[in-house]
Amino acid sequence: MKIPIDGVQAFVHVAELGSFNRAAEHLFITQTALTRRIQSLEAFVGLRLLDRTTRSTALSPMGRDFLPLARRIVDDLVHGLDRLRTSSRLGVGDVKIATLQSVAFRQLPLALRRYARKYPENRVQLLERSGALVTEAVHQGQAEFGIHIQQDPHPDLVEDMLMRDPFVLVCSRSHPAAKLRKMTWANLEGIDLITLGGSSGNRRIVETQLTKAGLNLRGRFVVESTPSAIALARENVGAAILPAAMNATTVTTGLIEVPLVEPVLYRTIALVCRRNETLTPAATALYAIVKTQLSRVRR
Amino acid sequence: MKIPIDGVQAFVHVAELGSFNRAAEHLFITQTALTRRIQSLEAFVGLRLLDRTTRSTALSPMGRDFLPLARRIVDDLVHGLDRLRTSSRLGVGDVKIATLQSVAFRQLPLALRRYARKYPENRVQLLERSGALVTEAVHQGQAEFGIHIQQDPHPDLVEDMLMRDPFVLVCSRSHPAAKLRKMTWANLEGIDLITLGGSSGNRRIVETQLTKAGLNLRGRFVVESTPSAIALARENVGAAILPAAMNATTVTTGLIEVPLVEPVLYRTIALVCRRNETLTPAATALYAIVKTQLSRVRR
DNA sequence: GGCGATGGTTGCGTAAAATGCAATAATCGC
DNA sequence: GCGATTATTGCATTTTACGCAACCATCGCC
Known part of the structure; x- marks a missing residue:
């Protein structure tokens, strides 16, 4: 029939x-x-x-x-x-993605600009989250895909590594550490630190390492976002431990960036989306652009 | 594609x-x-x-x-x-038909009763019109089909003869004509007549014949509907010229019906619908019932 | 950690449906 | 009546859909 x-x-x-x-x-x-x-x-x-x-x-x-x-x-x-x-x-349509706030304001704008030029009709909504909340937003379907710090892989999700981003010490020119070519974690002893707190994913990584280095000190200043940390460093109230990918700040703000070694500690930034779910064409296009754009960012 | x-x-x-x-x-x-x-x-x-x-x-x-x-x-x-x-x-659905008012109250009820028993779900709407207005209602699509007096065939319409209905003289028992077996048109001279007027289709037929018989008199009483004509006849203010199919009235009202001859004048009642238009199933069913029902009415 | 059960996919032969061309039929306007 | 227009039908052909059987991937279980 x-x-x-x-x-x-x-x-x-x-x-x-x-x-x-x-x-x-x-x-x-x-x-x-x-x-x-x-x-x-x-x-x-x-x-x-x-x-x-x-x-x-x-x-x-x-x-x-x-x-x-x-x-x-x-x-x-x-x-x-x-x-x-x-x-x-x-590739027409709207896209909703979740992203780390740091990536949103630092690396993403360029990618979004390219996307916007290529698909002038499409709209993009960014959910700026920190730490595990990005993952959660993707998992729950609030976003089609996410940009987050790689972590224990969840069975429902698939990750796609974008870049490994080393932590560095960011401080003002007049800070004692500013003259060093590099800095070990152990040598942080005695330095006033500006660290990221809250639910930040960086926080977990950095604090683990600080503890491992025998420094049980938490940062003297704990802020919730990268921009605040940089602002404090600029005021020379301490040195901030930040991912190097944030480093454009050093150029525009006159801050110094000192590599942290022994060990070099990375945060791994990855794209994440739900396993076995086909993205919308609009999302696929954005995904591709973000991927090529962010993995070619200088390290 | x-x-x-x-x-x-x-x-x-x-x-x-x-x-x-x-x-x-x-x-x-x-x-x-x-x-x-x-x-x-x-x-x-x-x-x-x-x-x-x-x-x-x-x-x-x-x-x-x-x-x-x-x-x-x-x-x-x-x-x-x-x-x-x-x-x-x-044969589900609603039907709208146009009909002569006289048919509507005399012959149609029985047909509608059969239809209603057969298709209890269906609704029927009657447009009671007189004369050419039935035809017009059908032509304009206000009704799916109509019951009217046959006339010059219109090219867009198809007629389907139901019955030929002779005109008779209807009068009270005490009326001078009540004793006659039949009556010629010429002999109507001097009798007070009750005739149908308005836009009635009967009117045209009857008046034509009266003129032909040399009687230029219009009816002494001219009414708009059969029931009124009968009511007047009952009061013995005159004799009514009516189609015989209305004759049930003679039984229930004690009126006498005298055939009019020389010539026997008919009105031809016909079904009419638009040429080349398929009726709805509901209308088709009603059409069939009306046709068998009305053509078997005794003359 | 192999293995059966479950659920979706692919190869291939067959059956059914849609299509087009050419011929046919019916009607309109001249 | 006759040509022009419009819908329908016969028939051959192409296209598509279908079902069976085999296949592949995964889950859950012992």
């Missing part, structure tokens, strides 16, 4: 154009085929929808009743499918 | 049941065929709508977007077609 959708479509066209021939043209089929479609439809429903003489065509009363519904169905179908098709061809 | 409606339907079922196997069952096809339908649809739109692993099936983001629309389309289509089908099988 197949659905005679072609018949319905044919019916709508004939009803609107008042002629089999013209309708056939519009549908790019022969008028013969059109007749057959109408016949199938009428056979299917068991009544005549179009009263046709050899000279003209008109709706029967039942056809008149059916036309509005038929028209709506066909329109919905054609437009709906069309929308899907164009979205697949052009 | 055929519309993959089967794919859309399959998609909806899979999305709702969460399983290819179950969806296939519901659609009474093999699961293989179902896979193919989904594949066609996805190929058509160019993107994945269902993310399926070997163990489970879920909507992709695009699929989620598309589902509501798809569901509506499929529902509309199935229900719409189904409604047409059942209406064709059972």
Whole structure:
């Protein structure tokens, strides 16, 4: 019992154009085929929808009743499918992604600019989260994919490494550490530290390392975001332990960046999305741009 | 570029049941065929709508977007077609017909009773008109068919004769004419006549004949409807010229009916509908009942 | 950690449906 | 009446859908 959708479509066209021939043209089929479609439809429903003489065509009363519904169905179908098709061809649509706040304001803008130029129609919504909240947003489906710090892999999620970002000590030119070529974690002893706190993912990594180095001190200043940490360092109230990828700040703010070694500690930034879920074309496109863009960032 | 409606339907079922196997069952096809339908649809739109692993099936983001629309389309289509089908099988639906007022209150009730018993769901609307207004109502599509007095055939309409209804003289028992076996038109001279006026179709016929008989008199009383004419005759203010089919009145009201001869004048009652237009099943059914019912009325 | 059960996919032959061409039929306008 | 226009039908052909069987991947279990 197949659905005679072609018949319905044919019916709508004939009803609107008042002629089999013209309708056939519009549908790019022969008028013969059109007749057959109408016949199938009428056979299917068991009544005549179009009263046709050899000279003209008109709706029967039942056809008149059916036309509005038929028209709506066909329109919905054609437009709906069309929308899907164009979205697949052009990557049209809205995207929602979750990202670390630090990445959002540092590396992402460039990627978003490229994306915006390539797909001027599309909108992007950023969910700026810290630490595990990015992962959570992706997991719960609030975002199509996320940019987060790589962690114990969750079975429902897939990660895709973007870059390994070493931690450095950021301080003002006049800070005692500013003259060093590098700095060991052990030597941090006695230095006033500005660290990231809150639910930051960096926090977990850094504190683990500090403890390992025998420094049980938490930072003297604990802030919630990178921009605040930099502002404090600029005031020379201490030295901030930050990911190197934040380093553009050193250029624009005149701060010094000293590599932290023994060991070099990284945070690994990765793209994350749900396993076995196909992204929307718009998301796929953004994903690709973010990936090439962020993995080519100098380290 | 055929519309993959089967794919859309399959998609909806899979999305709702969460399983290819179950969806296939519901659609009474093999699961293989179902896979193919989904594949066609996805190929058509160019993107994945269902993310399926070997163990489970879920909507992709695009699929989620598309589902509501798809569901509506499929529902509309199935229900719409189904409604047409059942209406064709059972003659379901409303009917609007135009009829002479005289027929409406005299012959039609019986036919409508039969119709109502056969199709208890259906509603019937009567447009009671006189004379040419019945024809007009049909012609303009206000009624699916009509019961009118046959006349010059209009090219857009088709008539279907029901009965020939002779005119008679109706008068009270005490009226001078009540004793006659028959009455010629010429002999009407000097009798006070009750005739139908207004836009009545009878009026035209009767007046033509009166003129032909040399009686230029219009009726002494001219009324607009048969019931009024009968009421006047009952009061013995004159004799009414009426179609014989109205004769039930003689039984219930004690009036006498005298055939009018030389010539016997008929009004021909006919069904009328638009040429080349298929009636709705409901109308077809009513048409048939009216036809058998009214043509078997005794003359 | 192999193994059966479950669930989706693919190869291929067959059946069904849609299509187009050519011929036919019916009607309109001249 | 006759040519022009419009819908329908016969028939051959192409296209599509379908089902079976084999296959592949994963889950859960012993």
